Amino acid sequence: MKIKKPVLILLPVIAILANPAFSEKPLNDPYQILEMHFDAIGGLDRLKAQTTIYKEGKITIIGAGLEGTFKQWTERPLKLRQETDLKVVSEISGDNGEASWHVDANGKLLIRRDENTLKERRVRRLMSEYTYADPEAEYFTLTFEGVEKVNNKDCYVVKIKNTINKNIQKNFYDKSSFYLLKEIVTRPDNEHQVVYSDFRKVEGFVLPFKEAVKELPTNEAIAVEYALYELNPKIDAALFEPPSQDVEDFVFLNGESAEDIPFHYIEEHIYLPVNLNGKERLWVLDCGASVNVIDSSFAAELGLPFEGPVKGQGASGVIDFYFVTVPEYSLGAIEFEQQKVVALSFAPIFEKVLGMEVVGILGYDFLSRFVTKIDFAAQTISFYHPDHFEYKGKGTIFDSPLDGNMLSLPAKIDGEYSGRFRLDIGAPDIDFHYPYAKDHGLLERKGIDIMVGDAAGLTTARISQHKTIEVGDFVLKNPLIGTPHEQGTGSFAQETTIGNIGNSFLRNFIFFLDYDRQRVILERGDDFGKLFPRPKSGLQFHYNADNDVEVVFVSPNTPAHEAGFKKGDIIRTINGIGVEFYDGIIALRKLMREEAGTTYAIGIVRDGKRLDKRLTLRDLF
Numbered sequence: 001m002k003i004k005k006p007v008l009i010l011l012p013v014i015a016i017l018a019n020p021a022f023s024e025k026p027l028n029d030p031y032q033i034l035e036m037h038f039d040a041i042g043g044l045d046r047l048k049a050q051t052t053i054y055k056e057g058k059i060t061i062i063g064a065g066l067e068g069t070f071k072q073w074t075e076r077p078l079k080l081r082q083e084t085d086l087k088v089v090s091e092i093s094g095d096n097g098e099a100s101w102h103v104d105a106n107g108k109l110l111i112r113r114d115e116n117t118l119k120e121r122r123v124r125r126l127m128s129e130y131t132y133a134d135p136e137a138e139y140f141t142l143t144f145e146g147v148e149k150v151n152n153k154d155c156y157v158v159k160i161k162n163t164i165n166k167n168i169q170k171n172f173y174d175k176s177s178f179y180l181l182k183e184i185v186t187r188p189d190n191e192h193q194v195v196y197s198d199f200r201k202v203e204g205f206v207l208p209f210k211e212a213v214k215e216l217p218t219n220e221a222i223a224v225e226y227a228l229y230e231l232n233p234k235i236d237a238a239l240f241e242p243p244s245q246d247v248e249d250f251v252f253l254n255g256e257s258a259e260d261i262p263f264h265y266i267e268e269h270i271y272l273p274v275n276l277n278g279k280e281r282l283w284v285l286d287c288g289a290s291v292n293v294i295d296s297s298f299a300a301e302l303g304l305p306f307e308g309p310v311k312g313q314g315a316s317g318v319i320d321f322y323f324v325t326v327p328e329y330s331l332g333a334i335e336f337e338q339q340k341v342v343a344l345s346f347a348p349i350f351e352k353v354l355g356m357e358v359v360g361i362l363g364y365d366f367l368s369r370f371v372t373k374i375d376f377a378a379q380t381i382s383f384y385h386p387d388h389f390e391y392k393g394k395g396t397i398f399d400s401p402l403d404g405n406m407l408s409l410p411a412k413i414d415g416e417y418s419g420r421f422r423l424d425i426g427a428p429d430i431d432f433h434y435p436y437a438k439d440h441g442l443l444e445r446k447g448i449d450i451m452v453g454d455a456a457g458l459t460t461a462r463i464s465q466h467k468t469i470e471v472g473d474f475v476l477k478n479p480l481i482g483t484p485h486e487q488g489t490g491s492f493a494q495e496t497t498i499g500n501i502g503n504s505f506l507r508n509f510i511f512f513l514d515y516d517r518q519r520v521i522l523e524r525g526d527d528f529g530k531l532f533p534r535p536k537s538g539l540q541f542h543y544n545a546d547n548d549v550e551v552v553f554v555s556p557n558t559p560a561h562e563a564g565f566k567k568g569d570i571i572r573t574i575n576g577i578g579v580e581f582y583d584g585i586i587a588l589r590k591l592m593r594e595e596a597g598t599t600y601a602i603g604i605v606r607d608g609k610r611l612d613k614r615l616t617l618r619d620l621f
Contacts, residue, residue, distance in 0.1 A: 030142035030158040033173055034133045040178040041205065044130060051076050054230040057209075059084060062221035064308050070224075077128040078121060079240040088307035088323050089340055095121070096240040105323075105340040106365055107247035113518070114401035116496050119165040132160055139163050148172065150181040150195065166495075179206070188435075188495035191216040202229045217493070220310070249337040250369050252385065258333045259373075259382040267354060267586060268428030268503045270374070270381070274360060276329040277302050281359040284350075285381075286426025287513060288500075289363025290405035292326075292339060295347040298359040299324050306343060319344060331362075334383060339365055349453070352542040355584045361426070364405040368515040374425070376507040377526035386516035395510070395523035396472045402518050408497055409520060412470040413481065417442075419498035423513075423520060427502030430469065430481045431461070436498040437483040445483065448620050451540055451553035452482070460485045460553075465621035469505065474522060476508060476529060480621065507532070533593035536617035539565055541585070549579050549588065551604075563615045566606065573603035592617065 027033050038044040052075045060067040068086035073079075081094040089105040100112040100121060123139075126132065132140040145157035155172035165187075172182035179199055185192045192215060196208035211224035252258055263285070264271040270285040281298070299306070308322035321344040329336050350358040371389040373382040391397070400407040400423070412418040417440055421430070437443050447464030461482040469479040487493045492500075508528045512521035538558020544550040551569040554560050571579055574591065582588055591600065599616045 027156060028144045030144045031133070031135050033144070033156050033158055034142070037173055037178045037180070038133070044133065048130065050231055052232050052235050054228075054233045054235070055226055056228045057224060057226040059086070059225075060223040061086070061310060062223060064310050066307060066310065073235050073239055075235055075240070077125040079237075081239050094240055094242065096242065101242040103243060104365075106249065108365070108368055109243055109246045110368075110402060110405070111242065112402070114403040116165070116403060117401075120167075123162055123164050123167060126162075126164075132162075145170065147175070150174075151197070153181060155181055179208075189493070203231050205231065248369075249339065251335050252383075253333040253335065256385040256388040257383060258331075259384075260378075260380045261332050261382065263379055263381050265376070265379050265507075266356070267589065268507075270425060270503075271356075271358065272331055272362065272381070274329055274331050274362070276360075277327060281357060283360035283362050284358055284426065285367075286361050286363050286424070287367050287407065288422065288424035288426040289361045292341040292363050292365040293321075293346070293361035294324060294326060294341050294343050295359045296322065296343045296345045297347060299326075299343045302326075304343070336366075341365065352544075354586060355543055363426075364515075367513060368405070370513075371516070372513040373510065374506075374513075375510045375525065376503075377510075386514070389514070391512065391514075391521060393521070393523055395512075395521045396474070398472065398520045398522070400518055400520045402515065403496060407513060407515070407518070407520050409471050409501055411499075411501065413479075414467045415470070417498070421499045421501040422497045423506075424500050424502050425506060427500050429463070429502045429504050430479055430500065431492065431502070432481060432483045432499040433492050433494055433497065434484045434487040435493065435495045438487075442483050443485075448538065448555050448558060449485075450482075450555060452484075459488060463621075471501075471505075471522065474509075474524070474528075476505065478621070480504065480534070504532070533590075534620070535589075535592055536594070536596055536598075536620060537592040537615060538620065539592060539615070541571060541588070543585060544570075549585060558620060559615055559618055563613045565604070565613060565615075568606070570605040571602060572605055572610075574600050576601065576603075 027036070038047065041047070052073070054071075054073050056069065056071045058067065059070050066086045066088060068084065070082065070084045072082045078095050078097050081092070083092050084090065091105055092103040094101050100117055102110045102112060104110070126139060131137050132142065139162045141161045143159045143161075145159050147154050148157050149155065150172050154175045156175060158171045158173065160169040160171065168186045170184040171180055173179070174181050179196070181196055183194045183196075193213065195212040196210070197212070198208060198210040199206045200209055207226070207229055209226045213222040213224060214220070215222070261272070264282070271282045272285055273280050274283045279302075296306070304324040304326065306322040306324055309320040310323070321342045323340055324343045325338055326341050327338050346361075347357065347359055350356050370383040371386050373384070375381070398409055400409065407423045408420040409423055410418070411421045417432075417436075419436070432442055445462070445464045447462040449460055449462050451458055452461050453459065461484045463480050463482050466479050466481050467477065469476050469481075481499075484492045507525075508530070509525045510523040514521065537560050538555035539551060539560035540553040540555075541549050541551050549571040551565055551567055551571065554565050554567060571588075573579065574582070574588070579588060594617060596617050596619045599614065602613045602615055604611050604613060
């Protein structure tokens with residue numbers, strides 16, 4: 001599960017009163033529009049002479065009950081520091097001219113060196129130097145997009161494209177005043193919209209004192225009100241540097257590690273017992289979650305106050321979540337101080353799918369503190385303090401710059417489809433993201449349709465068998481890889497990575513997640529290349545509200561479809577034995593992974609009538 005928190009980057013925008021004469025005749029040359037704009041705000045030379053800016057003001061997340069303050073310092077071309085305090089959460093981000101960095105709500109420092117960030121920084125540098133305004137600019141192309149209204153005012157629309165990344169920026173200039181009234185920056189995975197208003201004079205410039213920000217696809221709405229601008233202030237260079245010490249909000253009770261902790265591996269997920277307020281419950285381990293998550297009902301049971309809601313992204317769509325502060329918690333011989341986490345309702349999903357009580361997700365806020373070693377064959381996990389960890393094994397080390405708090409691996413499918421896949425131990429399978437699948441003709445590939453879901457809801461995907469998957473020198477044959485049927489608005493719609501690598505691949509290895517050094521280490525595990533049991537029925541079932549085993553999806557062209565099962569069927573018996581006498585719904589799924597040719601007599605209830613079905617398993621791939 002991927003949960004993204006809102007991070008506001010307030011871009012410096014400077015506008016100056018325009019000469020009304022500029023509006024007397026229409027323009028269609030984007031460079032002429034920019035020239036008029038620069039002339040109106042005092043001239044390009046004067047803009048370039050403005051090297052530093054300080055701003056402060058109020059920020060409100062609309063509809064969330066969250067508001068606070070922000071401060072921002074910038075020094076052209078790249079240096080930046082922004083402090084955002086929403087009372088319930090505070091974050092700091094910056095750039096010292098050499099690298100971008102971020103300190104999250106729990107004080108964890110991340111140096112951003114992923115490819116997307118490096119390209120963003122390069123574009124930001126060139127934009128701050130006004131390179132895009134030169135018709136002969138090497139990296140930029142400007143086009144006139146016509147006239148559109150912003151707040152009932154006609155605006156010239158200028159589109160700015162570059163050859164460094166895929167970002168497209170549209171600026172909307174008021175035809176009469178030449179103020180910049182709106183800006184849209186479209187990136188592969190999101191869109192940032194800003195409407196500027198309440199223009200006032202500051203030191204001979206006219207600046208917007210209000211911004212209405214909208215983030216897509218989450219539709220998060222943010223209101224920004226400036227209280228102060230300072231132009232060309234003297235700024236201490238140390239302000240742009242990241243903290244010299246990282247947070248250490250945990251302690252090992254025995255030395256500098258906690259090794260060989262047994263974990264529960266159930267239905268392709270890792271579960272660990274966490275003790276919170278004396279209540280020990282199972283939490284799922286998920287490096288695809290960019291924050292720790294607690295079930296909202298469990299948080300309410302503990303009496304934890306909620307702040308929000310705020311928009312985030314799951315795998316399939318947008319979700320609402322709240323911020324809560326959890327008290328000290330422990331996992332075996334590791335104790336954590338209190339942390340800010342996200343609360344949302346997901347425990348009912350585990351109850352429906354697994355019949356298990358799962359109340360939390362251990363994501364980035366947990367895993368980023370350690371070097372984590374996972375041995376799937378032995379079903380053990382170890383945690384090491386990064387300052388005292390030295391790898392001495394013979395595995396392959398992969399550089400893995402964190403992108404959106406997630407590690408990744410370079411992979412190649414069938415010797416043809418290659419790129420970086422997000423590493424996600426909270427996902428059971430390997431999946432292509434929709435944009436990549438669409439661009440490479442994978443959506444129509446033959447396979448078996450299934451239903452998938454997360455906290456954002458349910459969707460469908462197609463599972464196909466491929467020839468190989470290669471990661472470095474490791475090659476696995478006949479992997480099953482999914483493609484979503486719809487793009488949606490969740491993480492499966494992202495373009496910055498081409499897919500997701502989950503546990504059906506990772507369980508072949510002993511592997512290390514090293515967040516501090518931003519790397520992944522793979523060693524061949526004892527189960528490397530093993531053919532694990534696969535579903536052979538095409539039948540998907542969950543517990544319903546009455547605790548009955550209900551069919552929720554029947555895959556076309558599978559034994560379940562041919563046997564006549566339908567969505568909504570209630571399974572009562574298997575081979576004459578009531579389902580209540582089996583060891584839960586997990587045991588029933590294991591029956592559906594038995595040897596091909598195994599036959600079950602299944603008694604169902606449909607529309608109040610008792611029916612008998614005969615289901616014979618077969619290999620689906």
